[in-house]
Amino acid sequence: MRDVAIIGIGETKIGELWDMSLRELGIEAGLSAIRDAGVKGEEIEKIYIGNMSAGRLINQEHIAPMIADYAGLDDVPSVRIESGGASGGMALTEGYMSVASGIHDIVVVGGAEKMTDVGDQEAKKILSATADWEWESVFGATFDSLYAMMARYHMLTHGTSKEQLASVSVKNHAHGALNPNAQFQREVPMKFVMGAPIVSDPLSMFDCAPLSDGAAAVVLCPAGKAESYMGEPVKILGTGMGADHMAVHDRRELDAMKATRQAGTKAFSLAGLKPKDMDFAEVHDNYTISEIMAIEDLGFFPKGEGGPATERGDTSLNEKVSINTSGGLKAKGQPVGAVGLNQAVEAVIQLRGDAGKRQVDDAEYGLIHNMGGTGASAVVHILGRWN
Amino acid sequence: MKSSKEVGIKGYAGYVPRYRISPTEIGEVWGKDGARMGKGLNIQSKSVPSPDEDVISISIQAAKWAVKRAKLRGEDIGAIYVGSESHPYAVKPTATIVAAAVGATPYLTAADYEFACKAGTAAFQTCMGLVASGMIKNGMAIGSDTSQGAPGDALEYSAAAGGAAFIIGADDLIAKINYTTSFTTDTPDFWRREGQKYPSHGGRFTGQPAYFKHIAGCTNVLFEETGTEPDDFDYAVFHQPNGKFPVKIAKKMGFTMEQIGPGLLVPRIGNTYSGAVPLGLAATLDVAEPGSRILVTSYGSGAGSDSFDIEVTDRIEEIRERDVPSVEDVISNSVYISYAMYAKFREKIDRGEW
Numbered sequence A: 001m002r003d004v005a006i007i008g009i010g011e012t013k014i015g016e017l018w019d020m021s022l023r024e025l026g027i028e029a030g031l032s033a034i035r036d037a038g039v040k041g042e043e044i045e046k047i048y049i050g051n052m053s054a055g056r057l058i059n060q061e062h063i064a065p066m067i068a069d070y071a072g073l074d075d076v077p078s079v080r081i082e083s084g085g086a087s088g089g090m091a092l093t094e095g096y097m098s099v100a101s102g103i104h105d106i107v108v109v110g111g112a113e114k115m116t117d118v119g120d121q122e123a124k125k126i127l128s129a130t131a132d133w134e135w136e137s138v139f140g141a142t143f144d145s146l147y148a149m150m151a152r153y154h155m156l157t158h159g160t161s162k163e164q165l166a167s168v169s170v171k172n173h174a175h176g177a178l179n180p181n182a183q184f185q186r187e188v189p190m191k192f193v194m195g196a197p198i199v200s201d202p203l204s205m206f207d208c209a210p211l212s213d214g215a216a217a218v219v220l221c222p223a224g225k226a227e228s229y230m231g232e233p234v235k236i237l238g239t240g241m242g243a244d245h246m247a248v249h250d251r252r253e254l255d256a257m258k259a260t261r262q263a264g265t266k267a268f269s270l271a272g273l274k275p276k277d278m279d280f281a282e283v284h285d286n287y288t289i290s291e292i293m294a295i296e297d298l299g300f301f302p303k304g305e306g307g308p309a310t311e312r313g314d315t316s317l318n319e320k321v322s323i324n325t326s327g328g329l330k331a332k333g334q335p336v337g338a339v340g341l342n343q344a345v346e347a348v349i350q351l352r353g354d355a356g357k358r359q360v361d362d363a364e365y366g367l368i369h370n371m372g373g374t375g376a377s378a379v380v381h382i383l384g385r386w387n
Numbered sequence B: 001m002k003s004s005k006e007v008g009i010k011g012y013a014g015y016v017p018r019y020r021i022s023p024t025e026i027g028e029v030w031g032k033d034g035a036r037m038g039k040g041l042n043i044q045s046k047s048v049p050s051p052d053e054d055v056i057s058i059s060i061q062a063a064k065w066a067v068k069r070a071k072l073r074g075e076d077i078g079a080i081y082v083g084s085e086s087h088p089y090a091v092k093p094t095a096t097i098v099a100a101a102v103g104a105t106p107y108l109t110a111a112d113y114e115f116a117c118k119a120g121t122a123a124f125q126t127c128m129g130l131v132a133s134g135m136i137k138n139g140m141a142i143g144s145d146t147s148q149g150a151p152g153d154a155l156e157y158s159a160a161a162g163g164a165a166f167i168i169g170a171d172d173l174i175a176k177i178n179y180t181t182s183f184t185t186d187t188p189d190f191w192r193r194e195g196q197k198y199p200s201h202g203g204r205f206t207g208q209p210a211y212f213k214h215i216a217g218c219t220n221v222l223f224e225e226t227g228t229e230p231d232d233f234d235y236a237v238f239h240q241p242n243g244k245f246p247v248k249i250a251k252k253m254g255f256t257m258e259q260i261g262p263g264l265l266v267p268r269i270g271n272t273y274s275g276a277v278p279l280g281l282a283a284t285l286d287v288a289e290p291g292s293r294i295l296v297t298s299y300g301s302g303a304g305s306d307s308f309d310i311e312v313t314d315r316i317e318e319i320r321e322r323d324v325p326s327v328e329d330v331i332s333n334s335v336y337i338s339y340a341m342y343a344k345f346r347e348k349i350d351r352g353e354w
Helices: A024-039 A063-070 A087-100 A119-130 A145-160 A162-176 A190-194 A223-228 A260-273 A286-296 A306-312 A338-353 B023-030 B033-041 B054-069 B095-101 B121-132 B203-224 B245-253 B257-263 B273-287 B315-320 B327-332 B339-345
Strands: A004-011 A045-049 A078-081 A106-113 A199-200 A214-222 A234-243 A279-280 A365-372 A378-386 B008-015 B020-021 B046-048 B079-083 B109-113 B139-146 B161-169 B173-188 B235-238 B293-297 B302-312
Touching: A004 A024, A004 A087, A004 A223, A004 A338, A024 A045, A024 A063, A024 A106, A024 A214, A045 A063, A045 A087, A045 B139, A063 A078, A063 A106, A063 B339, A078 A087, A087 A106, A087 A214, A087 A234, A087 A338, A087 A365, A087 B161, A106 A338, A119 A145, A145 A199, A145 A286, A145 B235, A162 A190, A162 A306, A162 B161, A214 A223, A214 A338, A234 A260, A234 A338, A260 A286, A260 A378, A279 A338, A279 B173, A286 A365, A338 A365, A338 A378, B008 B054, B008 B273, B008 B327, B020 B079, B020 B302, B023 B033, B023 B339, B046 B161, B054 B079, B054 B095, B054 B161, B079 B095, B079 B121, B095 B139, B109 B121, B121 B139, B121 B161, B121 B173, B121 B273, B121 B302, B139 B273, B161 B273, B161 B327, B173 B203, B203 B293, B203 B302, B235 B245, B235 B257, B235 B273, B245 B257, B245 B327, B257 B273, B273 B327
Parallel strands: A045 A078, A045 A106, A279 A365, B079 B109, B079 B139, B235 B293
Antiparallel strands: A004 A214, A004 A234, A106 A214, A234 A378, A365 A378, B008 B161, B008 B173, B020 B046, B139 B161, B173 B302, B293 B302
């Protein structure tokens, strides 16, 4: 197996991008990654695109060749990867494996989602289809309510408080305020977050990530060839996927994500690194409770300590471990199928030392964690600085 | 657009149903924090038409008062256009019923207009053209609505009822219309298909790419073409789907709260759709002085805006003495009702066949 490097990154601004279609988003992110890498169109051997639900959100299936075609890459084979919210991260793993195996040299991995062509209610309903439709969603269990149940259980079991959930949101907004591509580039005070309207008790508006339009892409190549391209390379040191029951009621644990734990363990083992080696992590904070569970399940903090650690500021920029320096899904935004690539782009920016005001000091290793549905799939990558 | 001949307003009046419901009362039913909702929308109460009121009756009341105020007879009116998105009939004009009620039939032209919330100001422009060309002496433009909001939808907190009528002519003007501009695009932010009971809307899409873009676009064209700026106007009236949007656009464009205050009725009566800008203009004319200059910009989803540069004449004081209630008189006569009563009034209760 060959070592793999990321040699180019690109992403669109994230938000309610009324003037941009899915193909325009995909093309903008993809072409800027290709330009950043300095690869030629004819060198690209394969395109993987992470996307949750273009079929229902914009009535378009078969989007990988569509984006490739309109980007002028109609000769390049492409395929869409779907794993709910983890689609982007899973696409990155597929791209990684195709380069690591020696089958392909230059691979573009993108993620794109266009969510605002349907109304808010419809978009929520489509997102809820990544939970178990037949056993959960059809009976009225929304995504919000399933995560609210996990939050409530975490609070009961570990004493996690509403303020601790809120402190995730306050921190991620503070980070997002430093990211020019973030959907919400403003800080929110604790009082404001605590007073927000309830979405599904105990989660209120500021505990939930928005649904956004956006796209991101990376270019991969074998590490041995990375220095012959223009973009400053970053190493992919480890990858791991995890799985769990589709429906929340079938799970053994409500206060933890087994899929995250599995994915993290595999990725750390492949990289030969430990959680304490990480300088930063982008974790899947589709809800504030998700970030608290993720930083516990990935081994940054013991179970039950995620809330207090966040409240103490341990996960803020340049503290114990910088979590979601991009602003996370909460502030950077949640174009669902693109999230895993947005995280990869942030990790590369950090490891290249290009993050400006949100730069993690001397960033050497970073982790990205992407999750699908209510936790039935998860994927973790560990990235490292080139030198 | 400048008309070839001086045209303006000869008479006007507004009418708003007296019943009110508060956002708190609505929120109570749907398990929402209505008070917060109302605060967010800057709406304390919205008007509710009683069971025997509709766009026809609202238009007729406003039209009768406008004719009285202008000291005209029905037969002096050569055109009536009623703008609304809640005409009681899909086929059968509101305008003919209003014409009959004010005694303007049969020698007039009449039609109903629909352009979401700006159908009333579209009627202004049609009347201006007909008067300026000499085809008619006086025309009546009405904007009036009993707007629809689906039970539990965000629109239910704002969708209200009311309307105003304006007589447009070339002589005896109480206010000259110096200039008008329009700004129109194909923007699907809010719509209701034939046969649908309640409208659909694009959530936040109704803001920046819709309301704000069109209002600013239309007003800026008027500024450019007339060489004016916000300071040149004593008052301004912007379309008011809620209490937040008009304040935001006014501030962004450089207007003060003092300029928009008199015409900002939405916090007290809700969004009267086609009636909103005409009512805001009527309320502003109620307090304006001779020489006052008023900027008006409507907005209709779908989407478009019309702007007007209006200058009040000395005759304004004369017509105030005539026995017609001011918009303030009409609005302050209010009675709060419960959601149950509201549901009955708005025919949200299925009484079956009997």
